Amino acid sequence: MPENQKAMTRKEFLLEMDDILGLRSGTLRGDEKLDELPNWDSTALIGLIVLAESMNDVHISPEQVIGCTSVADLLKLAKVEDNAS
Amino acid sequence: MPHSDDHPNPTQALDSEAKAVRPEIFKEMRFPVDPTTILRKRNSLKRELLAQPNLTPTRIAILGGSTTTEVKAMLELFLLAQGIGPTFYESGYNRYSEDILFENPELMSFKPDVVYIHTTWQNVSQFPDLMESEGEVEHRVRNEAARFESLWEKIASKLGALIIQNNFDLPRLRPLGNLEAFEPFGRLHFLTRLNAEFASYAGKHPRFLINDIHYLSAQVGLDEWHGHTYWYSFHMAVSPTATVALAQNVAALVKSVYGRSKKCLVLDLDNTLWGGVVGDDGVQNLILGRDHAVGEAFLDFQRYVKDLQRRGILLAVCSKNDIENAREGFSHPDSILKLDDFSAFKANWNPKPENLREIAAELNIGLDSIVFVDDNPAERALVADQLPEVAVPEVGSDVTLYAEILEAEHYFETPRIVQDDLNRSAFYKSNAQREAQQSRFNNYGEFLASLEMTAEIAPFAAVYLERITQLINKTNQFNLTTRRYTGAEVEAIAEDPAYVTLYGRLSDKFGDNGLVSVLIGHIAGDTLEMDLWLMSCRVLNREMELAMFDSLVEQCQTRGIRKIKGVYIPSKKNGMVADHYLKLGFSAGDETVEGGGWHFDVPEFWPIRSRYIRRTGNPVDQKSVRDAEAVSAYP
16 A cells, blocks of 8 residues: 555445445445345455455455455454444 | 356446446556556446447357456456457356367357467476476477367367467476476476467467467566465466456457557657657757667667557657658657658647548548557647547656557557558558659549559458458448458358358559458349448549449359349448449438348449459469468468
């Protein structure tokens, strides 16, 4: 992550995830279960890893993502501040 | 499970909220491409790219030696960015060989135009054993190459599709260290030998193209290319970010087959081809040559441009300068480019979009065939704004990057370089001579007679099928129906007695214009219905269409065809031939039917229309020519 780049807020991250999952902007609230999401597949998983790495400078492995069950788990993994707006 | 997803009309597969394509979306798909942005934004990018009108449909089978989900997704994006709307078939994981050898019915019925075999070094069946002799290793190389060749031969015979095959990338690890590179049993040495075998096959088979991942993996860097965690988690042989580069490369090959590559590089002069301003500084003070770091970079850029020109890319100048100053710049003793290298030269104070339009008209090419390079961001912005069809790479003002940026955009990718490409600049030079000659005549007919034109017009011959396919897929203006055919379809039509086919080559006293016109019609009862009639704009106003028509009528007479039905399907670009059949003497048919329909009764006696072109048939034995020229069959 470039030095002058700020980590993404929770809201920004959820909007990016909407895009990755092909959902209407503003759909995700953060409390969803992953197996309930229509497009949660390997492609979305890769998109999420790339998002976390490029925007939050967090390196996560596919196995770590596979171990998540909810969007809240993903937010934690990507080190998105829970209280950030 | 293999998977094919059909959206025959990609524009209908759109989300109903899709809006017009933003110009910025193309920027995101162009240099400098940020793979992470592409991967994150893939859904919205795809949605917007699908909103483009008139996408050219193509059917692509991806046969993978590893997981290909990402490859398909990225390839789709980069093809859409080229105006090509793909429909995909995907083999199951590592089923690339079985799908072909056992003729998977789903693959067979999919009828791909292109088969892309995405294999990597992990798919080599057996590497040499330690200490194997050179002879044993060579035997192994042949066996492995033969395994792939049997797949390619089967694809050619059963599917007739164009084949794009990855060569081999290099593994990250080297158990033998540097010995890998030169011991015959070393893996790197073995892969290099296999790549040479693949290249040799490509040289002999015009419908077989190599996707050079040996180069790509080095360019991306082996660590990033392999991204090994993705191999263990998903059996992806290429990491997601490197897949972006891979897809760009494959899309460039597909684009080139569909005639979407650029034909002409238009260059600014001051601070683009040399450092300094020739009008102010004088030729002697231009920064160009080995005795100056920046001058050397300009020299290398000129050399790169010269290499493009040698392989058939047209060059033109578009510069704000007095013409004398601009021309004098090329008299610099170190200048690699000479005035002779340019097919069009505009140096004046007119707006550059105006000059670019004139260059396109002069060279008889579409604006969408032009790449414009200028160090001045204001000029680039003006051209990009006023002529969106022209490719305007953001080259910046650092000459050391110009060539790199042009390469990154894959503007000039070509499936083959053949004689017509090498002759192209000469053709435009001889065209200038033709124009000079024209000005000496008051009467256009006298001018045409003075050209001493000869046309070779005959049914499709095997030796020309690649060139015919190339013309069919890239001609937009003088094209009555803009129907596109694959190489396999053209080959089938050539052999089908239910079709009448003609190609036309035109030469004159200034040189050979090459194969410039193609006709296809199918016989229905006593009528020939025209499926296709096209001509290269480089021979407009030479009465070549009349010569083709004379031969067509003679073909009909010989084959007992009584009527010809002409069809004109309007497109954005073919307005110039709207009254083609009317001019030839056809009568208008039912206008309520698509394509209108034009009718012509074939007379028993036909007075020849073409007055200035002497016609001959195909003068050579087709088979022997095909054998002799198979290697360079993209005339």
